[in-house]
Amino acid sequence: MMSRLPTIQPELATGQTKQLLQGVQKKLGFAPNVMRTMANSPAVLQAYLNFSQALGKGDLSPKLREQIALVVAQDNQCEYCLAAHSAIGRTVGLSEEAIRDSRKGESPDTKDAAILEFASALVVNRGWVTDAELCTLRKAGVTDAEIAEIIANVALTIFTNYFNHVAQTKIDFPEVEELAVA
Numbered sequence: 168m169m170s171r172l173p174t175i176q177p178e179l180a181t182g183q184t185k186q187l188l189q190g191v192q193k194k195l196g197f198a199p200n201v202m203r204t205m206a207n208s209p210a211v212l213q214a215y216l217n218f219s220q221a222l223g224k225g226d227l228s229p230k231l232r233e234q235i236a237l238v239v240a241q242d243n244q245c246e247y248c249l250a251a252h253s254a255i256g257r258t259v260g261l262s263e264e265a266i267r268d269s270r271k272g273e274s275p276d277t278k279d280a281a282i283l284e285f286a287s288a289l290v291v292n293r294g295w296v297t298d299a300e301l302c303t304l305r306k307a308g309v310t311d312a313e314i315a316e317i318i319a320n321v322a323l324t325i326f327t328n329y330f331n332h333v334a335q336t337k338i339d340f341p342e343v344e345e346l347a348v349a
Contacts, residue, residue: 172334175206183209187216200339201247201331218323225316229259231279234269235286235320241270241346242290245328250340270346281307282317289321 177188177198184206191198205212222232233256240248253266261269272287274280281304288296304314330336 170200170204170335170337172204172207172336174200174203174337177203180206184212187212191216199251200336201251201327201334204334204336205330215323215326218319218326222316222319222323225319226310226312227316227320230256230261230265231282232320233259233261234265234274234279234283235317236324237266237269238272238283238287239290239321239324240328241272242287243325243328243332245331246342247331247336247338247340248324248328249343250338253343254340267346278307278309282309282313285309285314286317286321289318290325294318 175184175188177185177192180188187209188198188203188206191202202212202215205215223229227235233252236248236252237256240252249270256266256269265274268274269283272280272283274283285296285300285304288300301314309317
């Protein structure tokens with residue numbers, strides 16, 4: 168399937184687009200197709216990079232941020248993000264079992280499980296969560312700062328999911344298998 172938005176070639180980019188893509192390449196070793204596609208608008212790519220960088224300085228660990236991205240991508244059926252966050256998850260120490268569990272919204276860690284269930288509820292209910300769901304988070308030891316960051320990480324992943332749905336971004340990470348339905 169062809170992408171419905173062009174992927175910008177870093178070597179042909181100019182101005183701010185070139186600077187942004189060079190920064191991505193320097194940090195990651197390559198410019199993933201999603202970022203090359205976002206580069207159609209330097210403002211969009213810059214916003215994505217700034218949001219990601221800011222959340223990287225928060226209280227949630229890189230592993231947990233990837234787990235949140237996985238459950239959100241699964242709920243939104245974003246094949247690109249499932250592939251990307253599975254690959255990135257491996258680099259931050261997630262096992263294959265943890266990646267699979269995250270996609271299902273599960274974790275053997277009680278706090279992480281509560282966070283993944285809440286992230287999924289945010290997606291499924293379009294942000295309308297109950298007092299009981301917040302209470303469950305707090306009982307699991309989740310702080311208000313972490314709740315704010317969960318919401319932000321879900322929003323960032325929804326943005327990339329929807330972006331990839333519209334663009335039909337060509338997957339440039341190892342593709343993932345469908346989850347077996349129990």
